[in-house]
Amino acid sequence: MDYLPIFLDLKNKNILIVGAGNIAFNKIKLLVRAHAIINIIAKDICSEIKYLLNQKKAFWLDQEFKTSYLRNVYLVIAATNDTKLNKKIFKKCSEFKILVNVVDDKSKCSFIFPSIVDRSPIVVAISSGGTAPVLLRLLREKIEGILPIRLGNVAKIAEKWRETVKKYFFNLLERRRFWENLFNSIFVQYAINGKKEKAVSHLKKMIKNPNKLIGEIILVGAGPGNSDLLTLRALQVMQEADVVLYDNLVSQDVLNLIRRDAKCIYVGKRAGLKSITQEKIIKLLIFLAKQGKRVVRLKGGDSFIFGRGGEELEAAKNENINIQVVPGITAGIGVSAYSGIPLTHRYYSQGVIFITGCKRVDNIANNWSILSDDSYTLVVYMASLKASEISKQLILHGRLKSTPIAIVSQGTTLNQNVIIGRLDEIHKIFKFSISPSLLIIGKVVLLHKKLEWFKSAINFNNIKNNSSIINI
Structure with a gap:
């Protein structure tokens, strides 16, 4: 990963823009939406930016850049055609530990602007690190088509009810399960269609009549190694897991697709090496499921082809634990x-x-x-x-x-x-x-x-x- 994707809170923070052409305007539009304080240094100002200045959505400081303007600045964008000036700005920002982006010069950027899909407060940002802008545009178009325009309504309602939900569900696992069930219900459609009252009414019903926290064991075949061969259902289950017990043959590419806050436990076995016994794996699966957790047993290939999946599910059924099986492509x-x-x-x-x-x-x-x-x-x-x-x-x-x-x-x-x-x-x-x-x-x-x-x-x-x- 060449860049760490992070989201910055720029509300009421001073941002310095050097240059005021069309390229600078494209960056300024994003900063306006982020409620930043936008300060501009430029000789020539395009008409779009002049409009923002008249609307007091941005402020003009000077025609020439001076190092003194870097005081109390959170980040800097250099959008000029003057390569010497851009180099100077980058050098000074690096000295002062200020985030800087020199437009169209990747080597002089401590941060880059991603491609954004805005469903505020839900925001999706994707980047190719400047390597494939056309591919990035195509990916963004696909995501734009998948995510409903009013998806943000779902998050806004959830935000207002977070504290109330905490009072009803003290246990973190119960609380997460409630939200998962809610977001997989008709609540989402009500919110997206602007039927806020119906959405809230459904949310209240689910709070008063919550599903009992019941653990389960889901056997998932991870395929032969290439993450492209993982089934859609396997990916869905891995994103819903509370705990994942995985084998030696599960590739790192597949492991990277597990929900980030799920607990991952390695239980792999290799011939000739000391490793956890099958009996201990089964006991651990049952112990975790009885705590009410959704436990994914992730195995290379298919769990029922030389994967001891049958043994593990037999033990689970003997303990009256709910089970599921997600087949995988066997090696x-x-x-x-x-x-x-x-x-x-x-x-x-x-x-x-x-x-x-x-x-x-x-x-x-x-x-x-x-x-x-x-x-x-x-x-x-x-x-x-x-x-x-x-x-x-x-x-x-x-x-x-x-x-x-x-x-x-x-x-x-x-x-x-x-x-x-x-x-x-x-x-x-x-x-x-x-x-x-x-x-x-x-x-x-x-x-x-x-x-x-x-x-x-x-x-x-x-x-x-x-x-x-x-x-x-």
Whole structure:
């Protein structure tokens, strides 16, 4: 993040504008709406600014800039064509620790003006840091179309009733739940349509008849890593969570989408490393839900595909806790798609089987006879620890040594790496892979060259023949 987005209270604060052309006027219009005290230094003044001066909405100080004018100034905007003067203003403001914006010179700005969607008191500000103004304009147009013109009415009514609501709901969690329920009710439509009395009447009813604070556990699949693959419902639930328990495979991009004031607890497990037990995770989920909290259990991929989601929900139901499930794109589906490897194809594979490299708790072995049928694509999760055994058993039960395989590391992310090789090379190939990785076995791997679209794959033969290709 190159700039920290903040909102400044400029009411009755002295702002200095150097320059009085059309560019300066565009900035001054915003400052007038923010009720700032606007002081102008300029020789030539455009007609629009002259009008503001006549209306006493701005004040002219001088024709020439002097350092003395920086006294008691909150921020400065330099909007002149004189590069030397702009440089001087920036230097002096930096010395005096005054916020300064030199228009159209990003290198001489301690703050920048964002693109604004105004639904006062609700204000949305977006910025590209000066890198893509056209894109920014398009984004603003989309947001303008989504947010109702009179959305501010909702916030204004809520502001007047905040103290009253506090008296009814002492508990912070109960209070937040009340507002969430209110803003998801007909109250919003009443306020937007200007029916203030009906809106207030509905608010009063909800205060007198509040919903009982009931905790719940929501199982959410976070997808294979790329935050673009998160479902809309998953995003909504993450924004409503009181607490989020997340796994090791949930990407930082996805974590960044969680409601900022939600408590996030890491409960990830990795093979070979000391970590929290599944029993403790379940106890923590139940403990938090019984406190009346909306608990999101966030897992990589899909919670019901090798994610122990079933175990956690079973425990919740045994404690009579409400549950929800939000499916996610499992790694096998997402990673294969981003690798250009269709898991089924009528000329190569009549079906797909998902298995895990980890054994069942009762140590029952895989049915290798079925898994070795080359008319099926085999997708193996967590395959690295048992790679040699998997290869040995498949070949022993009929798969050809030359069966194509793909090992995809950090799939769907910008760090995705795909290594293509043969089944009998599997142990060697895994030495070059990065965790987390997914193993795909079958003839469909042959299609990757033709269908690859996200990132190019690496052939294991090239790695063997070129020892420099190590950091893939």
